[in-house]
Amino acid sequence: MKIFSRLNVRAALVGALLLSLLWLWPQPAGAVDREHQQLMADIRMLQEQSQQLQALLGGLNDALKAISAKVDAKIDDQTGMTRKAFADEKVVVDAIAGSIREVREKVDETNVRLGSLSQEMEALRLAIPPAATSAPLTTDATGPPGTTAPPAVAPIGPGMSPDRLFETAWADYTAGQYSLAIQGFSAYLSSFPKGNRADEVLYYIGESHSYDRKFQEAVEAYNRLINNYPASKFVSQAYYKRGRAYDDLGQPESARQSYETVMKQFPNDPAANLAKQSLDRLNRPAR
Numbered sequence: 001m002k003i004f005s006r007l008n009v010r011a012a013l014v015g016a017l018l019l020s021l022l023w024l025w026p027q028p029a030g031a032v033d034r035e036h037q038q039l040m041a042d043i044r045m046l047q048e049q050s051q052q053l054q055a056l057l058g059g060l061n062d063a064l065k066a067i068s069a070k071v072d073a074k075i076d077d078q079t080g081m082t083r084k085a086f087a088d089e090k091v092v093v094d095a096i097a098g099s100i101r102e103v104r105e106k107v108d109e110t111n112v113r114l115g116s117l118s119q120e121m122e123a124l125r126l127a128i129p130p131a132a133t134s135a136p137l138t139t140d141a142t143g144p145p146g147t148t149a150p151p152a153v154a155p156i157g158p159g160m161s162p163d164r165l166f167e168t169a170w171a172d173y174t175a176g177q178y179s180l181a182i183q184g185f186s187a188y189l190s191s192f193p194k195g196n197r198a199d200e201v202l203y204y205i206g207e208s209h210s211y212d213r214k215f216q217e218a219v220e221a222y223n224r225l226i227n228n229y230p231a232s233k234f235v236s237q238a239y240y241k242r243g244r245a246y247d248d249l250g251q252p253e254s255a256r257q258s259y260e261t262v263m264k265q266f267p268n269d270p271a272a273n274l275a276k277q278s279l280d281r282l283n284r285p286a287r
Helices: 002-024 031-125 163-174 178-191 198-211 217-228 235-248 252-265 270-283
Strands: none
Touching: 163 178, 163 198, 178 198, 198 217, 198 235, 217 235, 235 252, 235 270, 252 270
Protein backbone atom coordinates (compact mmCIF):
# COMPACT_ATOMS: atom_id res chain seq x y z
CA MET A 1 0.00 0.00 0.00
CA LYS A 2 2.75 2.33 0.87
CA ILE A 3 4.54 1.59 -2.39
CA PHE A 4 1.36 2.17 -4.33
CA SER A 5 0.84 5.49 -2.60
CA ARG A 6 4.36 6.53 -3.44
CA LEU A 7 3.82 5.63 -7.09
CA ASN A 8 0.66 7.70 -7.18
CA VAL A 9 2.45 10.70 -5.75
CA ARG A 10 5.24 10.33 -8.27
CA ALA A 11 2.74 10.07 -11.09
CA ALA A 12 0.96 13.18 -9.94
CA LEU A 13 4.22 15.08 -9.77
CA VAL A 14 5.23 13.96 -13.25
CA GLY A 15 1.84 14.96 -14.62
CA ALA A 16 2.11 18.39 -13.08
CA LEU A 17 5.62 18.78 -14.46
CA LEU A 18 4.45 17.81 -17.94
CA LEU A 19 1.59 20.30 -17.77
CA SER A 20 4.00 23.03 -16.74
CA LEU A 21 6.33 22.22 -19.59
CA LEU A 22 3.47 22.27 -22.05
CA TRP A 23 2.36 25.68 -20.78
CA LEU A 24 5.85 27.13 -20.96
CA TRP A 25 6.58 25.62 -24.35
CA PRO A 26 7.19 28.46 -26.94
CA GLN A 27 4.42 29.30 -29.39
CA PRO A 28 4.77 28.59 -33.04
CA ALA A 29 6.65 31.10 -35.29
CA GLY A 30 3.53 31.96 -37.23
CA ALA A 31 1.78 33.25 -34.14
CA VAL A 32 4.78 35.41 -33.25
CA ASP A 33 4.86 36.92 -36.75
CA ARG A 34 1.18 37.78 -36.61
CA GLU A 35 1.62 39.52 -33.28
CA HIS A 36 4.67 41.42 -34.57
CA GLN A 37 2.78 42.54 -37.65
CA GLN A 38 -0.11 43.67 -35.50
CA LEU A 39 2.26 45.71 -33.35
CA MET A 40 3.89 47.31 -36.42
CA ALA A 41 0.48 48.14 -37.81
CA ASP A 42 -0.48 49.78 -34.53
CA ILE A 43 2.79 51.73 -34.52
CA ARG A 44 2.24 52.95 -38.09
CA MET A 45 -1.29 54.00 -37.19
CA LEU A 46 0.01 55.92 -34.19
CA GLN A 47 2.68 57.61 -36.38
CA GLU A 48 0.03 58.62 -38.91
CA GLN A 49 -2.17 60.00 -36.16
CA SER A 50 0.84 61.90 -34.73
CA GLN A 51 1.59 63.39 -38.14
CA GLN A 52 -2.03 64.38 -38.54
CA LEU A 53 -1.98 66.01 -35.09
CA GLN A 54 1.25 67.88 -35.96
CA ALA A 55 -0.27 69.09 -39.22
CA LEU A 56 -3.37 70.20 -37.35
CA LEU A 57 -1.27 72.01 -34.74
CA GLY A 58 0.76 73.69 -37.50
CA GLY A 59 -2.43 74.89 -39.16
CA LEU A 60 -3.74 76.19 -35.86
CA ASN A 61 -0.44 77.98 -35.21
CA ASP A 62 -0.55 79.63 -38.64
CA ALA A 63 -4.14 80.64 -38.07
CA LEU A 64 -3.25 82.10 -34.67
CA LYS A 65 -0.33 84.03 -36.21
CA ALA A 66 -2.60 85.45 -38.91
CA ILE A 67 -5.21 86.44 -36.32
CA SER A 68 -2.52 88.00 -34.10
CA ALA A 69 -1.15 89.99 -37.05
CA LYS A 70 -4.62 91.27 -37.90
CA VAL A 71 -5.27 92.19 -34.27
CA ASP A 72 -1.90 93.96 -34.00
CA ALA A 73 -2.59 95.86 -37.21
CA LYS A 74 -6.02 96.80 -35.94
CA ILE A 75 -4.58 97.95 -32.62
CA ASP A 76 -1.88 99.96 -34.42
CA ASP A 77 -4.50 101.60 -36.64
CA GLN A 78 -6.69 102.37 -33.65
CA THR A 79 -3.71 103.71 -31.72
CA GLY A 80 -2.71 105.90 -34.66
CA MET A 81 -6.24 107.23 -35.00
CA THR A 82 -6.40 107.90 -31.26
CA ARG A 83 -3.05 109.72 -31.31
CA LYS A 84 -4.12 111.77 -34.30
CA ALA A 85 -7.40 112.63 -32.59
CA PHE A 86 -5.52 113.70 -29.45
CA ALA A 87 -3.07 115.73 -31.54
CA ASP A 88 -5.93 117.44 -33.38
CA GLU A 89 -7.68 118.16 -30.10
CA LYS A 90 -4.45 119.56 -28.63
CA VAL A 91 -4.05 121.87 -31.63
CA VAL A 92 -7.62 123.06 -31.21
CA VAL A 93 -7.19 123.53 -27.44
CA ASP A 94 -3.91 125.41 -27.92
CA ALA A 95 -5.54 127.64 -30.52
CA ILE A 96 -8.45 128.35 -28.19
CA ALA A 97 -6.07 129.00 -25.29
CA GLY A 98 -4.05 131.40 -27.45
CA SER A 99 -7.20 133.22 -28.49
CA ILE A 100 -8.36 133.45 -24.88
CA ARG A 101 -4.94 134.75 -23.84
CA GLU A 102 -5.02 137.41 -26.57
CA VAL A 103 -8.54 138.43 -25.61
CA ARG A 104 -7.52 138.60 -21.95
CA GLU A 105 -4.50 140.75 -22.77
CA LYS A 106 -6.67 143.07 -24.84
CA VAL A 107 -9.20 143.25 -22.02
CA ASP A 108 -6.43 144.07 -19.54
CA GLU A 109 -5.07 146.76 -21.85
CA THR A 110 -8.55 148.16 -22.28
CA ASN A 111 -9.11 148.18 -18.52
CA VAL A 112 -5.80 149.95 -17.97
CA ARG A 113 -6.67 152.50 -20.61
CA LEU A 114 -10.15 153.00 -19.19
CA GLY A 115 -8.67 153.45 -15.73
CA SER A 116 -6.22 156.01 -17.03
CA LEU A 117 -8.94 157.87 -18.92
CA SER A 118 -11.22 157.80 -15.88
CA GLN A 119 -8.43 159.18 -13.73
CA GLU A 120 -7.70 161.92 -16.22
CA MET A 121 -11.39 162.81 -16.49
CA GLU A 122 -11.72 162.94 -12.72
CA ALA A 123 -8.57 165.03 -12.43
CA LEU A 124 -9.85 167.40 -15.11
CA ARG A 125 -13.17 167.65 -13.34
CA LEU A 126 -11.49 168.53 -10.06
CA ALA A 127 -8.94 170.84 -11.64
CA ILE A 128 -9.64 174.55 -11.31
CA PRO A 129 -7.89 176.44 -14.07
CA PRO A 130 -6.30 179.66 -12.77
CA ALA A 131 -8.08 182.80 -13.84
CA ALA A 132 -5.03 185.00 -13.99
CA THR A 133 -2.68 184.93 -16.95
CA SER A 134 1.05 184.99 -16.64
CA ALA A 135 2.50 188.44 -16.09
CA PRO A 136 5.07 189.67 -18.59
CA LEU A 137 8.68 189.81 -17.59
CA THR A 138 9.58 193.18 -16.09
CA THR A 139 12.81 194.77 -15.16
CA ASP A 140 13.63 194.41 -11.52
CA ALA A 141 14.21 197.95 -10.27
CA THR A 142 15.99 196.72 -7.17
CA GLY A 143 18.39 194.44 -9.03
CA PRO A 144 21.25 195.25 -11.28
CA PRO A 145 20.42 196.63 -14.69
CA GLY A 146 19.40 194.02 -17.25
CA THR A 147 18.03 191.47 -14.70
CA THR A 148 14.46 190.29 -14.93
CA ALA A 149 12.01 188.91 -12.43
CA PRO A 150 11.55 185.08 -12.33
CA PRO A 151 9.02 183.89 -14.88
CA ALA A 152 5.57 183.24 -13.53
CA VAL A 153 4.07 179.78 -13.63
CA ALA A 154 2.21 179.31 -16.89
CA PRO A 155 -1.50 178.71 -16.32
CA ILE A 156 -3.08 175.46 -17.37
CA GLY A 157 -5.47 175.88 -20.22
CA PRO A 158 -8.95 174.41 -19.82
CA GLY A 159 -9.09 170.79 -20.92
CA MET A 160 -5.33 170.12 -20.69
CA SER A 161 -4.82 166.51 -19.67
CA PRO A 162 -2.21 165.29 -17.17
CA ASP A 163 -0.23 163.56 -19.92
CA ARG A 164 -0.19 166.70 -22.04
CA LEU A 165 0.98 168.78 -19.08
CA PHE A 166 3.70 166.26 -18.27
CA GLU A 167 4.91 166.17 -21.87
CA THR A 168 5.16 169.96 -21.91
CA ALA A 169 7.26 170.02 -18.74
CA TRP A 170 9.31 167.08 -20.02
CA ALA A 171 10.12 168.96 -23.21
CA ASP A 172 11.48 171.86 -21.11
CA TYR A 173 13.48 169.40 -18.99
CA THR A 174 15.13 167.69 -21.96
CA ALA A 175 15.88 171.11 -23.47
CA GLY A 176 17.77 172.13 -20.34
CA GLN A 177 15.15 174.72 -19.36
CA TYR A 178 15.10 173.52 -15.77
CA SER A 179 13.26 176.51 -14.29
CA LEU A 180 10.45 176.12 -16.82
CA ALA A 181 10.45 172.35 -16.26
CA ILE A 182 10.08 172.85 -12.50
CA GLN A 183 7.15 175.20 -13.11
CA GLY A 184 5.47 172.69 -15.42
CA PHE A 185 6.02 169.74 -13.10
CA SER A 186 4.81 171.79 -10.12
CA ALA A 187 1.69 172.75 -12.09
CA TYR A 188 1.07 169.05 -12.71
CA LEU A 189 1.24 168.31 -8.97
CA SER A 190 -1.01 171.25 -8.02
CA SER A 191 -3.61 170.41 -10.66
CA PHE A 192 -3.42 166.61 -10.53
CA PRO A 193 -2.14 165.66 -7.06
CA LYS A 194 -3.37 162.10 -7.56
CA GLY A 195 -2.09 161.74 -11.11
CA ASN A 196 -0.53 158.41 -12.01
CA ARG A 197 2.82 160.12 -12.74
CA ALA A 198 3.06 162.19 -9.59
CA ASP A 199 6.03 160.17 -8.29
CA GLU A 200 7.85 160.57 -11.58
CA VAL A 201 7.11 164.32 -11.53
CA LEU A 202 8.67 164.66 -8.06
CA TYR A 203 11.75 162.80 -9.22
CA TYR A 204 12.28 165.14 -12.18
CA ILE A 205 11.64 168.18 -10.00
CA GLY A 206 14.52 166.98 -7.84
CA GLU A 207 16.64 166.36 -10.94
CA SER A 208 15.85 169.81 -12.31
CA HIS A 209 16.87 171.43 -9.01
CA SER A 210 20.08 169.38 -8.96
CA TYR A 211 21.01 170.40 -12.51
CA ASP A 212 20.18 173.98 -11.53
CA ARG A 213 22.52 173.52 -8.50
CA LYS A 214 19.71 174.11 -6.03
CA PHE A 215 20.63 171.12 -3.94
CA GLN A 216 18.51 171.87 -0.87
CA GLU A 217 15.37 172.12 -3.03
CA ALA A 218 16.44 168.88 -4.73
CA VAL A 219 16.69 167.14 -1.34
CA GLU A 220 13.18 168.32 -0.46
CA ALA A 221 11.76 166.97 -3.74
CA TYR A 222 13.50 163.60 -3.27
CA ASN A 223 12.20 163.41 0.31
CA ARG A 224 8.63 164.03 -0.86
CA LEU A 225 8.97 161.21 -3.37
CA ILE A 226 10.46 158.81 -0.79
CA ASN A 227 7.87 159.59 1.87
CA ASN A 228 4.75 159.81 -0.30
CA TYR A 229 5.49 157.04 -2.81
CA PRO A 230 7.61 154.38 -1.06
CA ALA A 231 6.63 151.74 -3.66
CA SER A 232 7.62 153.86 -6.65
CA LYS A 233 10.24 152.57 -9.06
CA PHE A 234 12.02 155.92 -8.71
CA VAL A 235 12.66 155.55 -4.95
CA SER A 236 16.03 153.81 -5.30
CA GLN A 237 17.29 156.55 -7.63
CA ALA A 238 15.82 159.19 -5.32
CA TYR A 239 17.85 157.85 -2.38
CA TYR A 240 21.02 157.87 -4.46
CA LYS A 241 20.40 161.33 -5.90
CA ARG A 242 19.57 162.63 -2.44
CA GLY A 243 22.94 161.37 -1.29
CA ARG A 244 24.60 163.22 -4.18
CA ALA A 245 22.74 166.39 -3.23
CA TYR A 246 23.82 166.07 0.41
CA ASP A 247 27.35 165.48 -0.80
CA ASP A 248 27.24 168.70 -2.85
CA LEU A 249 25.80 170.51 0.19
CA GLY A 250 28.84 169.44 2.22
CA GLN A 251 26.87 167.04 4.46
CA PRO A 252 28.84 163.77 4.15
CA GLU A 253 27.07 161.99 7.02
CA SER A 254 23.65 162.53 5.47
CA ALA A 255 25.04 161.51 2.09
CA ARG A 256 26.55 158.34 3.61
CA GLN A 257 23.19 157.45 5.18
CA SER A 258 21.41 157.79 1.82
CA TYR A 259 23.99 155.64 0.05
CA GLU A 260 23.81 152.94 2.70
CA THR A 261 20.00 152.92 2.48
CA VAL A 262 20.18 152.28 -1.26
CA MET A 263 22.64 149.41 -0.79
CA LYS A 264 20.56 147.84 1.99
CA GLN A 265 17.05 148.19 0.55
CA PHE A 266 17.85 147.84 -3.16
CA PRO A 267 20.93 145.57 -3.38
CA ASN A 268 20.14 144.43 -6.94
CA ASP A 269 19.27 147.85 -8.32
CA PRO A 270 21.81 149.65 -10.55
CA ALA A 271 21.61 152.56 -8.11
CA ALA A 272 23.20 150.32 -5.47
CA ASN A 273 26.42 150.06 -7.50
CA LEU A 274 26.54 153.82 -7.94
CA ALA A 275 25.87 154.30 -4.22
CA LYS A 276 28.71 151.91 -3.34
CA GLN A 277 31.14 153.82 -5.54
CA SER A 278 30.10 157.11 -3.95
CA LEU A 279 30.33 155.60 -0.46
CA ASP A 280 33.80 154.24 -1.18
CA ARG A 281 34.83 157.71 -2.30
CA LEU A 282 33.45 159.21 0.93
CA ASN A 283 35.24 156.61 3.06
CA ARG A 284 38.52 157.04 1.23
CA PRO A 285 40.95 158.92 3.53
CA ALA A 286 41.90 162.39 2.38
CA ARG A 287 45.45 162.76 1.12
